Amino acid sequence: MGIDRIEGHPVFRRLAFERRCLGLALAAAMSAAYFGYILTVAFRPALLGTPVRDGSVITWGIVAGAGLLSFGFVLTALYVLVANTRLDALSRRLREDLR
Secondary structure, X not given: OOHHHHHOOHHHHHHHHHHHHHHHHHHHHHHHHHHHHHHHHHHOHHHHOOXXXXXXXXXXXXXXXXXXXXXXXXXXXXXXXXXXXXXXXXXXXXXXXXX
């Protein structure tokens, strides 16, 4: 089975396109969230140092950092969900077509 046969297959091209789009979209979302946090640290540090409520030792910076970490887990779960449904189905279809 030649690599040209695989690369030229429409299902393979669709699979590669969907994986690339998904990866780029999730990377862009994580990058935007991360750089938003970093820009806030750089230009509005007092905002992140503000307590969540009067007398609290927890600041908005801690909440934003935990939210950023959680966002990464959510994006990972989203990738796994799409990969296990849509991308795996395309992979199975490609293997069947190439037999």
